[in-house]
Amino acid sequence: MKEPEISVGIVNAQEIHFTLNARFLAKGETVSGDQAVSFDEGGIRWNENIYRELTFTPLEDNASFSLYDVTIGINFHWERQETQIFSGTLKLVVDEGKITAINILPAEDYLISVISSEMSATSSLEFLKAHAVISRSWLLAQIEKRKAMSKHDTGFFSFIKTDTEYIRWYDREDHTIFDVCADDHCQRYQGITMASNRAVADAVKATRGQVLMYNNSICDARFSKCCGGVTELFSTCWENKDYPYLSSIRDSNDNKQVPDLTNEEEAGKWIRTSPESFCNTNDKAVISQILNNYDQETTDFYRWKVHYTQDELAGLIRSNTKNDYGHILDLIPVERGKSGRISKLKIIGTEKEMVIGKELEIRRTLSDTHLFSSAFVVDKGPLDPDGIPEWFELTGAGWGHGVGLCQIGAAVMGEQGYNYNEILLHYYEGADIRKLY
Template sequence: MQEPKIRIGIMYDKEITFKLNGIYSLHKNGKNYTDTQVIKYLNGKIEFDGLIIEPEELIFSPENYESNSFDLFDVTIGIKFHWERKENQSFKGSLHFLSEDDKLTAINVLKLEDYLASVISSEMKATSNIELLKAHAVISRSWLMAQVLKGEAILASDQAYQSITENSEELIKWYDREDHHNFDVCADDHCQRYQGITRQSNKTVLKAIEATKGILLTSDGKICDARFSKCCGGVSETFENVWEPKAHKYLQAITDGEESDLKLDLRNETNAESWIKNSPDVFCNSSDKAVLSQVLNDYDMETPDFFRWEARYTQDELSELVNRKTGKDFGRILNLIPIERGLSGRIIKLRIIGEKLSFVIGKELEIRKTLSESHLYSSNFILERENKSTDFILKGAGWGHGVGLCQIGAAVMGAKGYFHKEILLHYFKGAQLEKKY
């Protein structure tokens, strides 16, 4: 197996301004370009440098892969998250443009290990503990290769991939990366955070990548779909409770502590309430800013309460939000009732009861999107109602889907002296580390 090249979807817009730092050749006409350029999508055609082109992929290749780079302006990061913003970003490799959904998509194509150098620096601080960085290099590499293989399998399949079931009583939907038909992964948190060389990798990051080059997590000879999230809240979740109903034996629910065996059945409503209301002694229950800053970039540090959190809505606020987000007329929302919880306590199915309609939604991300302007921190919450108040108070645990590696927990493990293999095998039970290239 040779080191692959990866296609990453960076941004999507009708008009994209970019700057070529060095000489880049355009395959369409064989001309060389440098400095600032503008490309437009108009009336079903692509316009660039006097060319009016039927939709096709335009490829700008660098004269020197190592020294050349390109800038994309006004890239949206944190799409639909509470800290969404725009920034200018720089990238190695080649720049491709194609049209989809009446917009241009900018795609960066580069070597896998160069992609990882950015991911590790984008997902967490480049000054993180070396063992944490090694662990994250392995799971990011494994997850990416698993997605490439999964995408190929979906394209080769005769059956359409289904991520939604809906009838008059419920909507069950999950969000993965299957909608990325023209590239391997996107650059945002929907896949894994990638911001090119905007945040320069330091020697520690490069050392961690070099030390683990070509090493993948495997299970039964197959590359692991090695998921991760910011904070599991104390117990990790199983794959099938968040995405398609397919169990992976290396993505099981564990307690994020010295003893990883589950001690409480958090599918039980009473147990879930007790767990959420308490502060268990687990790795990711940390307020150590030195440790947290390894995983949380500056805009992530704007979210201080992630292990246990609270969201409060008036009845009018929640009713307007849910009716708008679902497109259904519930009338005034009367209650939220968990129908099914996963092993971490995350709600998989939630019944929304309104004056006009009672309806069930799932899975966890659909719940989080429905109950927030951006994304609720997690679907692991309980509802409390104060006496003589119509307010809805959601008390919750964790940040993210909770499957696989818990980044906060892993940072704490690294600070405690655990080696990267120990960190990985804590979160991915029964997996193996194999060098593939």
Template structure:
């Protein structure tokens, strides 16, 4: 049924289907198109930009509107006025606006579960990349770097089309996959970069590669097997990054806080005492770290520890660790705190000096457990009890694949995008997308 230019009120009156839930067709995977999850919500308001919105159910255009349309998730469907369905498709001759962002292509509103719906943008891969590349790399950068980023982002999209996140969408619009903000992320430079590489992806043995990228590596990239896989990947090996940007950082976390984080993630059971780097990869990153704890030692990947601490705090795995002991002032503060909170009597004979007093209290109230050897050796406790760990490092990101600052440096020094890609993804082929 087709209704022209009527207000929302009138449209509701003319609904062809006025009751019952339709089993609508969800957004399907089609060649050269990508389905991007924008957000999950209880409701969404979709605005026309210029021209009318057309709303489809079961591949039929059911109505048009030049007014905003509100879709709401109910118990078992999505409703728009009295109209109910599993999904709605909204199209526009120009753009569709949701919140402050404008989108190319079509919008699908799909029932997720009780009181929850998915908002999905389905559009051509090239149109999608207009909104991605400028979110992943500054749009003001040299166009050859932007072209390399375009190929990397297109290759990533091709991989996600083969292994979609969900039966309704291929990928998320956040750092979970690639940041996408619709037309807000577009700029003329980016559109040139995407257009001049149209359809090109990197393949290895005929398949799109896992095109990892990150901000900066500090001179050398990391082999994949220390971060994402258990065995080497021929195109994700350690590579020199001659024009990388230096970016130093440091981060301090208390032993208690890190101990708690590791217990929450069920990495350790007891109390963390110390951390040692036991294997560095050829780029100087911490491939393996040993956690020394009250219930034994455990070796985990440096990349895993980074994610537990937070990738924004521990910016890379290229670091050294300093163990900072309790200062005298901290010991006194701790002693006062424990005394105030403790209902236990402190045996007078153990109060010989400050350290032994703290040691006894800690053992009695079990507020902060320390190594048994430290509990019985005041001198060692005094010297060795770790209050916090300071990680001093360089680089930002996991270090595998293309270094964006390095790509920028190569572009400024005359490298074309294909040579930039060859530097970070050796043994791959640049070819046209076949999806």
């Protein structure tokens, strides 16, 4: 197998402003400097002409282009716009009444940026090597899945809706004109803006072509920031299937048994305490290695609390679901996954009742952006004369979906001297590491 080229969707807008920082070839012309395109008459207007698509191919080694007003952290609490610099080819295509900017580049160059963008690049080399393998595995698994889906109409639906339930999950099947997007929906990719650390380049080079495999298939190697002490099953967060290598494991080195966190009483005990785990760390040096500056705005990720007044919670649910539940009487976990993450939550209001899921839909419903995770227990304040709780408090565990590698736990393992093989096989039981190219 040869190293593949990757197409990454960066930005989608009516107008895109960019600068070619070297000589590029487009429509038979050599161009450089500031450029602007706009959506017009169903096409891309550039230099007074309209095109269906435009490709800017670099003519020099180390050529780059700058894209302005790139939104990162879409719908998350750290959302902001940045100017970002990219190497490789820039392709502009029309998509749903806007222009999409796509970066085409070799897989290994993409990975250097992803690992730098996903976390601070000062982490231990073994953790960076582990992340290079899982990021490469996830990427190639998504490309294989996209190719398979393009050949067959799978009848894929990512939601189930009835009069009493709304169950929805969010995955990568919606990308049809490029392999992956550049934001947290896939893997953070911020071009060479972030790819400046020698250690990351060394980690990618040391693991070149290596992927996780299970039964001759590339592993769909999911990962999240902090599992909260126990990792989660795929089916809790996405479609109703599971993978043997994405089992639920205790994030510790002493082979402690995973408590039955599908049981409400056990989940409550677990979430209200702070058991020892790799990812249970307050070591600012380790945390600063993993988390970029805007991620460090998030604290208390292993265990956390969120407090809402009645009006705040009812308003959030009404705004996020576009349904008026009236006053909120209760939030009742109906189904929990192996890590204690709620996959089905019953919202009881004075005007409406509904079971919602899966975990990301719950996190979006109960927050302005996203709750850290859906592993939480609920406490209610005193009742007013009408029997309405005055407030709700959520006590929770972990940050993210919890499936696969726990980034903070893996970083701690790297600091404790574990090598990248040991880190990977801790989180992906039964998988093995193979070199594809």
